[in-house]
Amino acid sequence: MVFTDIATRTYNHNWRLDPIVRSLLDTDFYKLLMLQMIRQLHPDVSATFELINRTRGVRLADVIDEAELRAQLDHARTLRFGKKELIWLAGNSFYGRRQMFSPEFIGWLADFRLPEYELSKHDGQYELRFHGPWTHTMMWEIPALAIINELRSRAAMKGRGRFELDVLYARAKAKLWEKVERLSALPDLVISDFGTRRRHGFLWQRWCVEALKEGLGSRFIGSSNVLLAMDADLEAIGTNAHELPMVYAALSDGDDALASAPYRVLQDWSAHYGGNLLIALPDAFGTASFLRNAPDWVADWTGFRPDSAPPIEGGEQIIRWWQEKGRDPRTKLLIFSDGMDIDSIESTYHHFHGRVRMSFGWGTNLTNDFRGCAPFETSGLDPISLVCKVVEADGRPAVKLSDNPSKATGSPSEIERYLRIFGAAGRQDAAVLV
Amino acid sequence: MVFTDIATRTYNHNWRLDPIVRSLLDTDFYKLLMLQMIRQLHPDVSATFELINRTRGVRLADVIDEAELRAQLDHARTLRFGKKELIWLAGNSFYGRRQMFSPEFIGWLADFRLPEYELSKHDGQYELRFHGPWTHTMMWEIPALAIINELRSRAAMKGRGRFELDVLYARAKAKLWEKVERLSALPDLVISDFGTRRRHGFLWQRWCVEALKEGLGSRFIGSSNVLLAMDADLEAIGTNAHELPMVYAALSDGDDALASAPYRVLQDWSAHYGGNLLIALPDAFGTASFLRNAPDWVADWTGFRPDSAPPIEGGEQIIRWWQEKGRDPRTKLLIFSDGMDIDSIESTYHHFHGRVRMSFGWGTNLTNDFRGCAPFETSGLDPISLVCKVVEADGRPAVKLSDNPSKATGSPSEIERYLRIFGAAGRQDAAVLV
Numbered sequence: 001m002v003f004t005d006i007a008t009r010t011y012n013h014n015w016r017l018d019p020i021v022r023s024l025l026d027t028d029f030y031k032l033l034m035l036q037m038i039r040q041l042h043p044d045v046s047a048t049f050e051l052i053n054r055t056r057g058v059r060l061a062d063v064i065d066e067a068e069l070r071a072q073l074d075h076a077r078t079l080r081f082g083k084k085e086l087i088w089l090a091g092n093s094f095y096g097r098r099q100m101f102s103p104e105f106i107g108w109l110a111d112f113r114l115p116e117y118e119l120s121k122h123d124g125q126y127e128l129r130f131h132g133p134w135t136h137t138m139m140w141e142i143p144a145l146a147i148i149n150e151l152r153s154r155a156a157m158k159g160r161g162r163f164e165l166d167v168l169y170a171r172a173k174a175k176l177w178e179k180v181e182r183l184s185a186l187p188d189l190v191i192s193d194f195g196t197r198r199r200h201g202f203l204w205q206r207w208c209v210e211a212l213k214e215g216l217g218s219r220f221i222g223s224s225n226v227l228l229a230m231d232a233d234l235e236a237i238g239t240n241a242h243e244l245p246m247v248y249a250a251l252s253d254g255d256d257a258l259a260s261a262p263y264r265v266l267q268d269w270s271a272h273y274g275g276n277l278l279i280a281l282p283d284a285f286g287t288a289s290f291l292r293n294a295p296d297w298v299a300d301w302t303g304f305r306p307d308s309a310p311p312i313e314g315g316e317q318i319i320r321w322w323q324e325k326g327r328d329p330r331t332k333l334l335i336f337s338d339g340m341d342i343d344s345i346e347s348t349y350h351h352f353h354g355r356v357r358m359s360f361g362w363g364t365n366l367t368n369d370f371r372g373c374a375p376f377e378t379s380g381l382d383p384i385s386l387v388c389k390v391v392e393a394d395g396r397p398a399v400k401l402s403d404n405p406s407k408a409t410g411s412p413s414e415i416e417r418y419l420r421i422f423g424a425a426g427r428q429d430a431a432v433l434v
Numbered sequence: 435m436v437f438t439d440i441a442t443r444t445y446n447h448n449w450r451l452d453p454i455v456r457s458l459l460d461t462d463f464y465k466l467l468m469l470q471m472i473r474q475l476h477p478d479v480s481a482t483f484e485l486i487n488r489t490r491g492v493r494l495a496d497v498i499d500e501a502e503l504r505a506q507l508d509h510a511r512t513l514r515f516g517k518k519e520l521i522w523l524a525g526n527s528f529y530g531r532r533q534m535f536s537p538e539f540i541g542w543l544a545d546f547r548l549p550e551y552e553l554s555k556h557d558g559q560y561e562l563r564f565h566g567p568w569t570h571t572m573m574w575e576i577p578a579l580a581i582i583n584e585l586r587s588r589a590a591m592k593g594r595g596r597f598e599l600d601v602l603y604a605r606a607k608a609k610l611w612e613k614v615e616r617l618s619a620l621p622d623l624v625i626s627d628f629g630t631r632r633r634h635g636f637l638w639q640r641w642c643v644e645a646l647k648e649g650l651g652s653r654f655i656g657s658s659n660v661l662l663a664m665d666a667d668l669e670a671i672g673t674n675a676h677e678l679p680m681v682y683a684a685l686s687d688g689d690d691a692l693a694s695a696p697y698r699v700l701q702d703w704s705a706h707y708g709g710n711l712l713i714a715l716p717d718a719f720g721t722a723s724f725l726r727n728a729p730d731w732v733a734d735w736t737g738f739r740p741d742s743a744p745p746i747e748g749g750e751q752i753i754r755w756w757q758e759k760g761r762d763p764r765t766k767l768l769i770f771s772d773g774m775d776i777d778s779i780e781s782t783y784h785h786f787h788g789r790v791r792m793s794f795g796w797g798t799n800l801t802n803d804f805r806g807c808a809p810f811e812t813s814g815l816d817p818i819s820l821v822c823k824v825v826e827a828d829g830r831p832a833v834k835l836s837d838n839p840s841k842a843t844g845s846p847s848e849i850e851r852y853l854r855i856f857g858a859a860g861r862q863d864a865a866v867l868v
Contacts, residue, residue, distance in 0.1 A: 005439050163648050167611050173604030177809060214597050215809075375611060375649075 020143075020150045020202060021076045024112070025085050025227040027142040028196055030238030032089070032226065036105045037272045039135050047134035047247060048392040049141055051126060051148070052409060054432055055384035059124030063380065064151045069126070070119065072147045077114045086110060088230050095235075097276055114140055134393065138243060141388040145197035148386060149368065153200045156380025164375050171373035172200075176208060176366075179342040180215035186349050190359040191216065192237040193223040194337055195367030198383055198434065205367045209234070212366075224361065237361070239277045239305075240269060243390045245284040246400055249418075250393040259421050262290055266298060278302040279335060282318070283309060285401045285418060288426035291321045299325035303333030303357070309403040310430065311336045311348045317426070319356055329356040337361030339434050341369070364434035383434045406432045454577075454584045454636060455510045458546065459519050459661040461576040462630055464672030466523070466660065470539045471706045473569050481568035481681060482826040483575055485560060485582070486843060488866055489818035493558030497814065498585045503560070504553065506581045511548045520544060522664050529669075531710055548574055568827065572677060575822040579631035582820060583802065587634045590814025598809050605807035606634075610642060610800075613776040614649035620783050624793040625650065626671040627657040628771055629801030632817055632868065639801045643668070646800075658795065671795070673711045673739075674703060677824045679718040680834055683852070684827040693855050696724055700732060712736040713769060716752070717743060719835045719852055722860035725755045733759035737767030737791070743837040744864065745770045745782045751860070753790055763790040771795030773868045775803070798868035817868045840866045 038045070053060055081089075086106050094100040115136040118129045128144060130137040157165060183189055193212060199205040209228050212220040222235030229236035249261040266280055278301040282290040287309055299322060306314035315336070319329045334356050336348055345360050352358055370381040389409050390398045399410030399418045406429055408415055472479070487494055515523075520540050528534040549570040552563040562578060564571040591599060617623055627646060633639040643662050646654040656669030663670035683695040700714055712735040716724040721743055733756060740748035749770070753763045768790050770782055779794050786792055804815040823843050824832045833844030833852045840863055842849055 003442075005442065008437075008439065161648075163644055167607060167645075170604040170607035171611065173601060174608035177601050177605065181809075210597055211601075214595070375615075 017071055017075055019075045020072050020147045021079070022202075023085065023227050024079050024081050024114075024139070025089075025230060026146070026196070026202065027139065027226060028194075028224045028238055029094075029226050029229070029236040030224070030241055031139060031142060032101070033238065033273075033277065034240050034244060035135060035138060036101060037268065038138065039105065039108065040272065041268055042134060042247075045134045045247065045251070046132060046394055047137050047243075047390050047398075049130045049137045049144075049388050050391045051128040051144060052387050052389055053125055053384065054387065054406070056125075058152075058384050060148065060152065060386075061121040061124050061126050063155050064126070064148065065155075066119070066121065066126075068151060069147070072151065073117055073119070073144070076143045076147065077116075080111075080113060081109050085230070089226075092230075092236075095276060100273075112136075112139070114143070117144075128388075129391075134247065134390075138390070141243075142197050144388050145386055146199060146202070149198055149383075150201045152384075153368075153370075153381060156374075156378050160376060167375045168370065168373050168381075171375075172204075172370050173207070173211075175369065175373060176211055177215070180211055182342055182346065183219075184215055186219075186346065188353065189216065189219045189345075189349060190221055190357075191219060191345070192221050192235075192359070192361055193225065193228070193366060194237075194361035194363040196223075196225045197388075198364035198386070199367035200370060200381070208367050221359070239279040240265075240281060242281060242284045242307075242400055244269070245281070246390050246398045247393040249285070250390075250396045250398040255421055258418070259293065263293075263295055263298065266301070270301075279305055279333070281305050281307060283307050283314075283403045285399075285422040286425065286427055287314065287317060287403050289422040291317070292425075294321075296325065299327050303335060305335040305337055305361075306403075307338045308407050309338075309426070309428075311338070311340070311344060312351050314403065315348070315352055315356070330354075331357070333357040333359060335359045335361055337363065339364065339432075341365035368434075385432045385434055401427070403427055404430050404432065406430065451505055451509055453509045454506050454581045455513070456636075457519065457661050458513050458515050458548075458573070459523075459664060460580070460630070460636065461573065461660060462628075462658045462672055463528075463660050463663070463670040464658070464675055465573060465576060466535070467672065467707075467711065468674055468678060469569060469572060470535060471702065472572065473539065473542065474706065475702055476568060476681075479568045479681065479685065480566060480828055481571050481677075481824050481832075483564040483571050483578075483822050484825045485562040485578060486821050486823055487559055487818065488821065488840070490559075492586075492818050494582065494586065494820075495555040495558050495560050497589050498560070498582065499589075500553070500555065500560075502585060503581070506585065507551055507553070507578070510577045510581065511550075514545075514547060515543050519664070523660075526664075526670075529710060534707075546570075546573070548577070551578075562822075568681065568824075572824070575677075576631050578822050579820055580633060580636070583632055583817075584635045586818075587802075587804075587815060590808075590812050594810060601809045602804065602807050602815075603638075605809075606638075606804050607641070607645075609803065609807060610645055611649070614645055616776055616780065617653075618649055620653075620780070622787065623650065623653045623779075623783060624655055624791075625653060625779070626655050626669075626793070626795055627659065627662070627800060628671075628795035628797040630657075630659045631822075632798035632820070633801035634804060634815070642801050655793070673713040674699075674715060676715060676718045676741075676834055678703070679715070680824050680832045681827040683719070684824075684830045684832040689855050692852070693727065697727075697729055697732065700735070704735075713739055713767070715739050715741060717741050717748075717837045719833075719856040720859065720861055721748060721751060721837050723856040725751070726859075728755075730759065733761050737769060739769040739771055739795075740837075741772045742841050743772075743860070743862075745772070745774070745778060746785050748837065749782070749786055749790065764788075765791070767791040767793060769793045769795055771797065773798065773866075775799035802868075819866045819868055835861070837861055838864050838866065840864065 089101050090106045115132040120127045130140040193209050222237045223229050224238045226236050244265045245262045248265050252258040252261050280301050304318050315334050322329045364383045368383040397414045399414045402408050523535050524540045549566040554561045564574040627643050656671040657663050658672045660670050678699045679696045682699050686692040686695045714735050716738050738752050749768050756763045798817045802817040831848045833848045836842050
């Protein structure tokens, strides 16, 4: 005799909504770090963020129901930081430092809510824009991406039988565990979860994080997801992102100011965080130009996160630069986070082992690799390259050049102007898979 | 906020016993078919069944707690056929025939219970014997084996974390589904579940049956497990087993009677079931001898279940014999059921396709293949070759020669006498893995 809990079953069949984002902490840690600085230094800057689907072949507006998307976005707008969440942000140590967030900032967060959104459809794609104060629109990036990615997964699984889903998840678990076993053969590995935005779903990301924790022990250093870090007593991982140099650049008056924008970001960051969290993102306008024009003090930073060049070439380029600057790469850190998966992690690890400190931020291919797992025909579970980028700051267009032209964003004329300032050295096209 | 149903949790933590066998229908169908005939023709024969662990290296008495084993065996003795179970046995059609079980037999089953057992330990092994009327002791075979196999699985998983078990089952599911996908490429496949006795556990067998049903559709014709067949509206599959010729042989007076015992079984069977269920098991005392001495009418039977010769050689041997007897093998049926797995099913299928009708009874490698699945070190989940065989009938020793001397049972002197009568032609040693 099987006993069914009637209340549970009735509840399960009467959900008004199964929320995808249930907490404002369900975001990437670097968002909070950047937000604190933006709030202090640039409280009046407005910034527009926009969804960009680089996988044009996937017509998201045909796959995801607009009413469901609005319901999820509206639900996210009802969220506030919870009391225990704010206490944790205030009381926890991050990167070994206490009081990373000021009491004043924590107080400000208590009233925070996500701002309005603008949603329309065009040619099978959603146009989703967030316009308003940078301090608010920037917080949409991660929940918006997580919502769209999970709605897409749900659509691909809709109407499938319990057994098919059982096989799907069994295979996905087995597939991830194979990767974990291969990673566990790398004794000095340092790796963290960067998979929030592109995840298959929240519960799946949680399973992936649990798998890395179980299988890799102390080599798994934490998650970029603040909620998961809090819930699982892991380190919250992350520093800063492209939006900082992109907005600084957009707001620059004249070519000289534009050329020096990436370094002003670093100065502000270092000042704001008292010389902690010194990881630079070199590729916003091309790594070659960034390194060539960098002031000497940039070489004193802890490390770099190359995010669009091929990992081995990108790493070698930075190591050469450190050596030219007279620094010992073995004291420096490289964080690889661009579309990494088991093969590239292994090859990068072996290539650089002993020559530089390394850390891996594992994103999409950790939390959304269901390729070959479905026991039914679907391409709806293959990850897509979806981003949410700043496109305007105080009414001026924002641009990202990247080391990979396929990852560039901005209007063609602005991109041309930026290329004139920063040059195109070292940029090379590569397929953007995730 | 996670809501935990307090009653469910308390219940889960207060089990007196998690029963392995919960129904007397949780047995192989052929047991019921044989039982009906034994009850009618041999109601007064006593028979002793005994557990035999052919995988001597696994010291079961060191692995399985005796008190737990007794608790499970005792629990099985409390079981009675349920009212709806008897109604189903009476009302269901088996192999297209209504009223396979007589009302009088059904009435007798209503009072049936498993008889006593004798349990002791010797040299790291359990000695488990069932002594009493053949009509009762024979019903212990399947539940006793299922209990010991599942207790062994449970011992191997004891104390393991929830996550490790999650990975274990995810991999086992993925592994089985790979096999299902390979099998689904065989268009004329006919296959059934024969895995009750050696199963990892009841719930796992149920999952495996569900997987075959989902993945193979009508090519999956049913399960030997009567309970699962009833619950899932599948065909119950099976006919007869070695215990019939073994007991007939043991009761034979003199060499001539012994030599003809296998054919008297077939005569009684055919008469009892009105010319239905005509599948012969040829290997009890060697297939070569069985075929050489078989009366012509044996060639009129529907088919054979070769159970210890290598499948291709064994099948060819029987096909040659049919041809010698002037029968067309394409109208005949071979049922392969000895330690089959995906590779041997594929090769046997391709070898005989178009030349003979074929069916596969998939046992241990269906319901207990966890090799390579555990994310922890253990050999405790590898299947072992455990059987429960009749060893005595009315005080006379019972013998099985088999086509594979490793599968022979009985005292050396009796085996020698049987070999003198039946010959050793065609017997060849092969490793008995499962």
